Amino acid sequence: MALNKKERKNTELKVALAGNPNSGKTTMFNELTGSRQHVGNWPGVTVEKKTGSAFYQDYSLEVIDLPGTYSLGAYSEDEVVARDFLTAGDYDIVLNIINSANLDRNLYFTVQLLEMGVDLIAVLNMADEAEKKGIKIDKKKLSQLLGISVVETVASRGKGIERLLEQTVKNRDLSETALKIDYGQEVENLISETEKMLKEYDFSKQINQRWAAIKLIEHDPEAVKLLEREIGVSKAKKIKSLIAERELKAEDDFDNIIIDRKYEFINKIIAESVQRPAAEDELENISDKIDAVVTNKYLGIPIFMVVMWSIFKFTFTIGDPLIGYIEAFFGAAGGWIGGLLVGAGVSPLITSFITDGIIGGVGSVLVFIPNIFLLFLAIGILEDSGYMSRAAYVMDKVMSKLGLHGKSFIPMIVGFGCNVPGVMATRTLDSKRDRIISILINPLMSCSARLPVYVVFAGALFSNHASTVVFSLYALGIIMAVIMAGIFNKLLFKGERSHFVMELPPYRFPTLKGVFIHMWEKVGAFIKKAGTIIFSVVVLIWVLANLPLGVEYASAESLIGQFGQLVAPIFKPLGFGSWQAASSLVFGILAKEVVVGTLGVVYAAGEGGLRTALTANFSPLAAYSFLTMVLIYTPCIATLGAIKSETQSWKWPLITASYLFVLAWIVSFVVYQGGMLIGIGV
Amino acid sequence: MPLSMLRQGETACIKEIVGGRTAKGKLNDLGFVNGKTVKVHSSSGGPLIIGLGDNRIAIGRGMAHKVLVDQKGCEN
Numbered sequence: 001m002a003l004n005k006k007e008r009k010n011t012e013l014k015v016a017l018a019g020n021p022n023s024g025k026t027t028m029f030n031e032l033t034g035s036r037q038h039v040g041n042w043p044g045v046t047v048e049k050k051t052g053s054a055f056y057q058d059y060s061l062e063v064i065d066l067p068g069t070y071s072l073g074a075y076s077e078d079e080v081v082a083r084d085f086l087t088a089g090d091y092d093i094v095l096n097i098i099n100s101a102n103l104d105r106n107l108y109f110t111v112q113l114l115e116m117g118v119d120l121i122a123v124l125n126m127a128d129e130a131e132k133k134g135i136k137i138d139k140k141k142l143s144q145l146l147g148i149s150v151v152e153t154v155a156s157r158g159k160g161i162e163r164l165l166e167q168t169v170k171n172r173d174l175s176e177t178a179l180k181i182d183y184g185q186e187v188e189n190l191i192s193e194t195e196k197m198l199k200e201y202d203f204s205k206q207i208n209q210r211w212a213a214i215k216l217i218e219h220d221p222e223a224v225k226l227l228e229r230e231i232g233v234s235k236a237k238k239i240k241s242l243i244a245e246r247e248l249k250a251e252d253d254f255d256n257i258i259i260d261r262k263y264e265f266i267n268k269i270i271a272e273s274v275q276r277p278a279a280e281d282e283l284e285n286i287s288d289k290i291d292a293v294v295t296n297k298y299l300g301i302p303i304f305m306v307v308m309w310s311i312f313k314f315t316f317t318i319g320d321p322l323i324g325y326i327e328a329f330f331g332a333a334g335g336w337i338g339g340l341l342v343g344a345g346v347s348p349l350i351t352s353f354i355t356d357g358i359i360g361g362v363g364s365v366l367v368f369i370p371n372i373f374l375l376f377l378a379i380g381i382l383e384d385s386g387y388m389s390r391a392a393y394v395m396d397k398v399m400s401k402l403g404l405h406g407k408s409f410i411p412m413i414v415g416f417g418c419n420v421p422g423v424m425a426t427r428t429l430d431s432k433r434d435r436i437i438s439i440l441i442n443p444l445m446s447c448s449a450r451l452p453v454y455v456v457f458a459g460a461l462f463s464n465h466a467s468t469v470v471f472s473l474y475a476l477g478i479i480m481a482v483i484m485a486g487i488f489n490k491l492l493f494k495g496e497r498s499h500f501v502m503e504l505p506p507y508r509f510p511t512l513k514g515v516f517i518h519m520w521e522k523v524g525a526f527i528k529k530a531g532t533i534i535f536s537v538v539v540l541i542w543v544l545a546n547l548p549l550g551v552e553y554a555s556a557e558s559l560i561g562q563f564g565q566l567v568a569p570i571f572k573p574l575g576f577g578s579w580q581a582a583s584s585l586v587f588g589i590l591a592k593e594v595v596v597g598t599l600g601v602v603y604a605a606g607e608g609g610l611r612t613a614l615t616a617n618f619s620p621l622a623a624y625s626f627l628t629m630v631l632i633y634t635p636c637i638a639t640l641g642a643i644k645s646e647t648q649s650w651k652w653p654l655i656t657a658s659y660l661f662v663l664a665w666i667v668s669f670v671v672y673q674g675g676m677l678i679g680i681g682v
Numbered sequence: 683m684p685l686s687m688l689r690q691g692e693t694a695c696i697k698e699i700v701g702g703r704t705a706k707g708k709l710n711d712l713g714f715v716n717g718k719t720v721k722v723h724s725s726s727g728g729p730l731i732i733g734l735g736d737n738r739i740a741i742g743r744g745m746a747h748k749v750l751v752d753q754k755g756c757e758n
């Protein structure tokens with residue numbers, strides 16, 4: 001096919017990776033592109049196409065990793081991304097990544113692609129797993145039966161990659177005819193008649209006509225929409241009524257026949273090309289044994305909680321001493337550079353810009369690199385090991401009480417890293433209602449950007465109970481999310497339950513390479529954020545702290561001071577009515593780390609560092625109330641932007657921003673006033 | 683009988699998938715097709731865990747109700 005290929009140089013190739021989830025697609029992508037990836041994504045939860053580049057001989061390959069999908073049926077948004085890309089046809093070749101140990105289901109997708117006329121190479125990945133199970137695949141036979149190239153690989157160990165690249169380059173100009181499956185006389189007659197009508201109505205030549213006819217017979221909504229767009233509603237109606245008329249006469253549903261025949265076709269191919277030991281299925285494998293414990297009715301939830309607690313402990317216990325070192329480094333650097341600048345006769349204004357502004361602001365954020373690094377390492381391992389889907393299964397009990405199902409829990413875990421991919425991960429949910437509720441509560445999952453704020457305050461004011469205080473905030477976020485999901489479930493939507501089916505992939509050891517690539521991506525993004533958004537905001541705040549000219553730096557009379565004083569009364573009943581706190585919250589909407597950055601600048605970090613300044617300005621109760629506010633209030637603009645683009649409307653980001661602010665205010669009010677009443681932490 | 687009524691450890695053969703386009707399509711995608719053998723690995727109130735060949739699939743009770751099975755098993 002490849003009719004929509006854009007003009008490219010002879011030595012440039014556009015290659016798409018497509019296949020079932022858990023077929024090792026992302027591992028293959030990492031193997032092919034190494035660190036040459038242009039768009040970051042969350043481990044495992046590939047919901048957007050991701051591009052990278054690879055080189056082979058004189059050829060340069062643009063590699064696109066598509067979200068995993070079981071078919072072209074596209075029942076959820078992430079599958080729509082894959083399907084739209086594949087049907088649009090702007091690529092030279094598709095590498096169809098296939099889990100060799102799971103051939104029949106994987107071939108279901110392969111066959112669909114071949115029917116559409118896609119030029120592809122069947123990549124029999126995870127060949128080692130198949131071998132371990134005693135499955136023998138006759139590659140030659142398979143290649144012959146399907147009429148395509150077949151390459152065997154083990155992406156996790158880099159095996160067969162050279163050969164795959166060689167074959168890809170070799171097949172670059174190949175244009176094969178689409179696969180034809182015999183659907184039996186009744187259906188075949190209807191297919192050819194439909195095809196004839198499509199031709200008569202001059203339906204798009206860019207799409208394989210037989211495939212389009214089959215899709216229409218299957219009542220594929222996208223195909224129907226496309227048809228109506230292309231030839232007009234009235235002509236489309238004629239085709240639809242032809243199909244409906246035949247359906248009435250038929251004994252069995254046509255889509256049943258089509259699916260059955262397709263699987264029959266696949267079974268025949270497998271019978272001819274695959275040998276596998278009999279009755280191996282009855283043996284319980286290791287995954288089943290782990291699952292018997294991990295998904296146990298009584299143990300499931302406690303185990304999940306222990307896992308979350310361990311991630312948390314891991315992030316802090318290892319991260320904290322490292323933070324100390326980096327903090328000491330920035331402190332020393334600030335003093336040293338400050339001294340140097342003064343010694344060199346640089347004006348005090350510029351010295352203040354560098355020491356108070358840049359080092360005090362950006363430095364106070366960069367200090368948290370170790371925590372961010374460890375948190376993403378832990379979540380990456382959690383996902384790559386296959387535990388994430390078990391967590392979703394276990395949490396189904398809790399989620400179903402809220403009218404959601406277990407799968408909705410995965411975006412929430414992703415949200416602990418960052419709410420932007422968390423919001424995007426809701427694409428895997430197939431009902432609109434589940435998606436909206438999951439999006440609305442996702443910002444309550446405390447993301448890694450809020451971590452620096454907690455750690456700085458906890459270290460300054462709750463040194464003995466620092467990790468308990470921080471953990472309590474995470475827990476509070478989850479509790480609020482649960483409560484809000486329950487409320488939204490009652491308020492906003494009725495009926496429309498979605499379908500819960502989810503694969504539980506076998507447990508795997510995460511590959512070091514995979515985990516590290518994702519981690520670097522995230523830490524890189526964090527450093528980049530510190531260097532761009534956070535840096536700019538911090539500079540802005542430093543400028544505002546110095547204006548109007550001649551004002552005392554970061555005093556109440558400076559612009560930022562005046563601005564803060566304007567907003568501060570809103571927060572007074574919550575225990576932190578200072579202009580510094582108020583302005584840090586306002587600017588924190590740009591990025592949550594900015595809360596720390598702003599405090600670093602306006603408290604001019606000075607002698608004892610930010611921690612000393614906080615101890616002097618906050619009571620423990622006020623600090624906890626402030627942290628509650630930071631946890632819950634309006635999400636950062638990046639998250640709001642993601643909500644806008646995922647929901648295609650301004651309504652939901654506006655609702656999210658406002659309900660969270662009100663909720664934050666109420667909770668902080670209860671915390672502070674309640675604490676005052678019983679007299680703790682005053 | 684519907685798949686949802688099988689007890690833990692029992693196997694059966696899929697006879698028919700009933701229900702709307704989306705439900706049916708999703709089930710087919712994951713390998714729930716007529717003539718396949720299914721085994722209930724876990725059934726404890728919540729979603730079931732079903733073994734379909736080497737695959738393990740978590741399926742909500744509502745969805746499991748749409749899969750009609752025969753406990754006599756598949757012919758071959």
